[in-house]
Each structure stands twice: as structure tokens, then as C-alpha cells.
Amino acid sequence: MINPSYAGQEKKIRAVLRKEGITILRNIFDAATYRQVQDQASAASLEKDVSPLTHSYSRQERDIPQEVFQFLKSILPKKSYPHSSTLISLTWKDYTILHDNPIDAKEPAGVDIILDLTEGWREEWGGIVTYDDGRTTLKIPPQGNSLTLLRRTKKMQRYIKYVNHHASGKRRRFILARLE
Amino acid sequence: MHPSKLLEWLNPKYLEPREIKKLQQQFLNAKPFPHLVLPHFFAYDTPAKLQKGLADEPFQLKDSDLFTFFQTKDLQSSDNPIFWTFREFLCSPEFIGYVSSLSGIALKPDIIDLAGTRYEDTHYLLCHDDQLESRAIAFFLYLSDLPAKAGGRLQLFGSQEGKPATIEKNIPPRFNTFAFFQVSPLSFHAVEEVINSKRLAISGWFHHAEKRQGERAQQ
Numbered sequence: 100m101i102n103p104s105y106a107g108q109e110k111k112i113r114a115v116l117r118k119e120g121i122t123i124l125r126n127i128f129d130a131a132t133y134r135q136v137q138d139q140a141s142a143a144s145l146e147k148d149v150s151p152l153t154h155s156y157s158r159q160e161r162d163i164p165q166e167v168f169q170f171l172k173s174i175l176p177k178k179s180y181p182h183s184s185t186l187i188s189l190t191w192k193d194y195t196i197l198h199d200n201p202i203d204a205k206e207p208a209g210v211d212i213i214l215d216l217t218e219g220w221r222e223e224w225g226g227i228v229t230y231d232d233g234r235t236t237l238k239i240p241p242q243g244n245s246l247t248l249l250r251r252t253k254k255m256q257r258y259i260k261y262v263n264h265h266a267s268g269k270r271r272r273f274i275l276a277r278l279e
Numbered sequence: 280m281h282p283s284k285l286l287e288w289l290n291p292k293y294l295e296p297r298e299i300k301k302l303q304q305q306f307l308n309a310k311p312f313p314h315l316v317l318p319h320f321f322a323y324d325t326p327a328k329l330q331k332g333l334a335d336e337p338f339q340l341k342d343s344d345l346f347t348f349f350q351t352k353d354l355q356s357s358d359n360p361i362f363w364t365f366r367e368f369l370c371s372p373e374f375i376g377y378v379s380s381l382s383g384i385a386l387k388p389d390i391i392d393l394a395g396t397r398y399e400d401t402h403y404l405l406c407h408d409d410q411l412e413s414r415a416i417a418f419f420l421y422l423s424d425l426p427a428k429a430g431g432r433l434q435l436f437g438s439q440e441g442k443p444a445t446i447e448k449n450i451p452p453r454f455n456t457f458a459f460f461q462v463s464p465l466s467f468h469a470v471e472e473v474i475n476s477k478r479l480a481i482s483g484w485f486h487h488a489e490k491r492q493g494e495r496a497q498q
Contacts, residue, residue: 151436151444152442152443192472195344223401231344258344261405261472263401263403264472265401
């Protein structure tokens with residue numbers, strides 16, 4: 100289940116998101132739920148998807164974890180919710196480039212959701228989800244069991260920085276979804 | 280062709296008529312797209328002087344979704360005379376005529392882009408085609424030797440239906456190797472990630488003699 104410390108904080112979270120454009124909720128799940136979600140992600144049967152000009156990663160479309168779905172609805176009740184999201188798995192040599200690739204394609208304005216499922220990932224290894232609006236870049240710091248909500252404008256495009264050799268043998272996993 | 284100026288700079292082997300004829304065919308028939316790789320290209324101590332010159336040149340980090348590496352400004356603006364004379368030679372009618380002859384592509388003298396690049400550990404350049412404005416030929420002079428385990432190879436992609444497919448050729452950096460390829464909608468290439476090493480090069484583009492229509496901008 101969702102970490103009980105977030106119960107009753109919906110209004111505050113919504114206010115931060117409105118003001119700052121981003122909010123990162125750490126330790127979003129309790130330990131047992133997080134382990135369960137991680138295990139499901141590790142066991143998932145992923146499809147390797149490579150198109151050298153735009154991306155290289157493994158992915159699977161799947162339902163948003165029910166606990167997350169309900170939690171998001173309590174924070175942003177007016178948003179339109181897809182029931183599906185994309186599980187992304189990255190290893191050495193994976194990346195996406197600013198382009199209309201399947202997961203980063205130019206989309207209408209909305210709220211991006213990133214559920215990070217990786218422990219111990221270091222930023223210097225790459226694999227960082229980065230937003231670029233043509234003037235500034237915003238990197239989402241990697242942290243397992245965190246839920247990032249980001250208000251995405253039309254100008255903002257997203258990419259995932261190339262994963263370098265220091266991450267060889269390791270995997271970065273997170274779930275991406277979008278609310279309109 | 281005016282061999283006297285070329286003889287001052289180049290390995291004489293590359294000026295023999297039989298060798299030129301062989302290279303012209305090699306370029307035309309090269310896969311996955313027209314290119315040449317010429318080891319021991321420059322004569323005398325030119326590459327050593329260029330390598331030494333780059334050590335004193337300011338580099339800036341270039342970092343984006345597509346790449347991470349260090350690059351100098353265009354060497355046209357360098358304070359170091361070695362780069363002025365090198366650039367002068369590269370865009371001289373003699374050398375432009377030589378590269379035109381090898382490639383079969385009419386090139387514009389006096390116009391080149393030229394910069395030093397330095398890739399360090401984890402640095403890379405992902406797949407792209409180099410197409411921009413009047414670029415005709417992309418060229419590279421490698422000023423490092425990297426063993427296979429250090430990466431840094433220039434990777435040439437085959438294509439299917441106009442999109443890059445798999446890597447069909449890997450060109451390892453070797454000191455004083457001059458490589459160049461024809462820029463086209465199918466000239467997909469990348470620089471492999473460098474692993475625990477440094478890869479130094481001077482690279483740039485020759486331009487078409489005639490302004491071409493319908494060329495799309497690179498991403």
C-alpha cells in the first residue's frame with residue numbers, strides 16, 4: 100500500500116505540483132508493497148525495442164499498479180487517467196533521443212508519472228530521465244521507490260540519457276505513464 | 280592535380296596514380312556507404328604536431344541526448360599557427376581537388392568546418408546521418424591509438440527503407456589514419472562509447488561546390 104505518511108496530503112501535493120511544476124514523493128510504497136512491485140517488474144517479460152536513430156530499451160505495456168492509480172486520482176481527480184503504463188528496463192547502451200520515439204513522442208500538455216523501481220542507481224551511469232524545453236534541462240534524480248509527478252508543457256520533450264559501461268550487468272527499471 | 284603541394288604534406292604512396300585509381304574504386308564500392316580509411320596518411324611530423332597543438336587548445340564539454348564529448352571551437356579561430364597552416368592545406372585547391380578526385384564529388388575550396396574532439400571515459404556519439412546544409416564529405420584525422428577494448432570506433436550502419444539498421448563496419452581509431460565518407464540521407468554513423476581511455480581527433484566537413492536544394496536539416 101501507499102506509505103501512510105502521504106494520507107491526507109493530497110491537497111499539499113497538488114499545491115506543490117501547481118507551483119513548482121514537479122513533485123517527487125520518496126518512499127511512496129511501504130516496504131512489502133515496494134518489494135512486490137519490484138518483483139513483478141523483474142519477472143516481467145519485456146520486448147527489446149531498438150531503432151538506432153531514436154531509442155534502445157526493453158519495455159512492456161502494463162496496468163498501472165492499482166494503489167498508484169487510486170492515489171493519483173485522489174491528488175488529481177480532474178485528470179483523465181489511462182489504465183496502462185509502460186515498464187521500461189534499461190541496461191548498458193540503452194537510451195532514447197529527443198524525437199518522436201514510442202515512449203517520448205511529442206504529446207499534449209499533461210502530467211508525467213515516473214515510478215522508479217531501481218535501488219542504488221548512480222546518476223553518472225546514465226539512464227536519467229531528462230526533460231528539455233529548448234532552453235533548460237531538468238533531470239529526474241534516480242531513486243528507488245519514488246513517484247515523480249511532473250507537469251509537462253507542450254514545449255517539453257523527454258529523453259533518457261545513454262546508459263554507459265559503468266552500469267554493465269545492472270538494470271534500471273521504472274514505470275512511465277501520462278495523465279491528460 | 281598539383282602534386283608538389285600534396286607531396287609536402289601527404290604520404291607519397293597516396294599520390295601514385297595506380298593507388299589513386301584503386302582508392303577511387305574502393306570509395307565507390309565501399310559498404311555500407313561510400314567511404315575510405317587511409318592509414319599513415321600524413322607525412323613527417325604533422326600528426327604529432329597537431330596532437331601536441333590540441334593539448335594546448337581549450338575544449339568545451341558538449342552534452343545532450345545525442346552525445347557527450349569535448350570539442351574545440353572551429354580551429355580557424357585558434358592562436359596556434361599549426362592549425363592555420365593545416366587548415367590552409369585542407370581547404371587548398373590542391374587537397375580539395377585530391378579528395379574530389381578520390382570521391383567523385385565536386386567540392387568547394389576554401390570552405391571547411393574543422394574542430395578538435397576529445398572523447399574520454401563514457402563519452403559517445405549516437406547514430407545520426409550528418410546531413411546539414413551543404414555538407415558533402417565528413418572527414419576525421421585520428422590522433423590516438425585505441426585498443427579494441429577501449430571502444431571509440433567509428434561505426435557505420437547499414438540501412439533498410441531509409442532507416443539505419445545494424446552496424447556493418449567498425450573503424451578503430453589509429454594515429455595518423457585519415458578517414459572520410461560521403462554525407463547522404465543514408466550515411467548513418469556513430470562513435471562507440473570510449474572505455475577508460477582518451478580518443479583524440481580532428482574532424483570536419485567539406486562542402487558541395489554547388490548549393491543543393493531539398494536538403495533537410497539534421498535533428
